[in-house]
Amino acid sequence: MSSSRIVPIRPHEGHITHDALEQYAFKQLSETEIDLIEEHLLVCEYCRGTFDFVEEEIRLLREALRLSELERKREVAQQRCGQLLRDETT
Numbered sequence: 112m113s114s115s116r117i118v119p120i121r122p123h124e125g126h127i128t129h130d131a132l133e134q135y136a137f138k139q140l141s142e143t144e145i146d147l148i149e150e151h152l153l154v155c156e157y158c159r160g161t162f163d164f165v166e167e168e169i170r171l172l173r174e175a176l177r178l179s180e181l182e183r184k185r186e187v188a189q190q191r192c193g194q195l196l197r198d199e200t201t
């Protein structure tokens with residue numbers, strides 16, 4: 112297995128795949144691949160649209176992660192408070 116990742120650009124359509132754009136957004140690609148994608152985004156409105164969509168997805172994902180993290184912290188804090196209250200009453 113080669114360690115270099117190949118951007119799965121759809122050759123027949125000449126567009127960048129959703130997966131590749133996701134990897135690009137997460138900076139998981141090589142410089143060559145990034146160059147390739149950036150060059151394509153400059154000239155292709157279709158892929159810019161897809162990329163906007165990918166970025167929005169990532170934004171929502173991060174937001175969801177942040178909220179679940181807050182929720183988790185809140186639960187831990189509540190448990191601690193409950194513990195303290197129980198300790199006080201005993």
Ligand SMILES: [Zn+2]
Binds near residue numbers: 126127155156157158
């Ligand atoms: Zn394209």
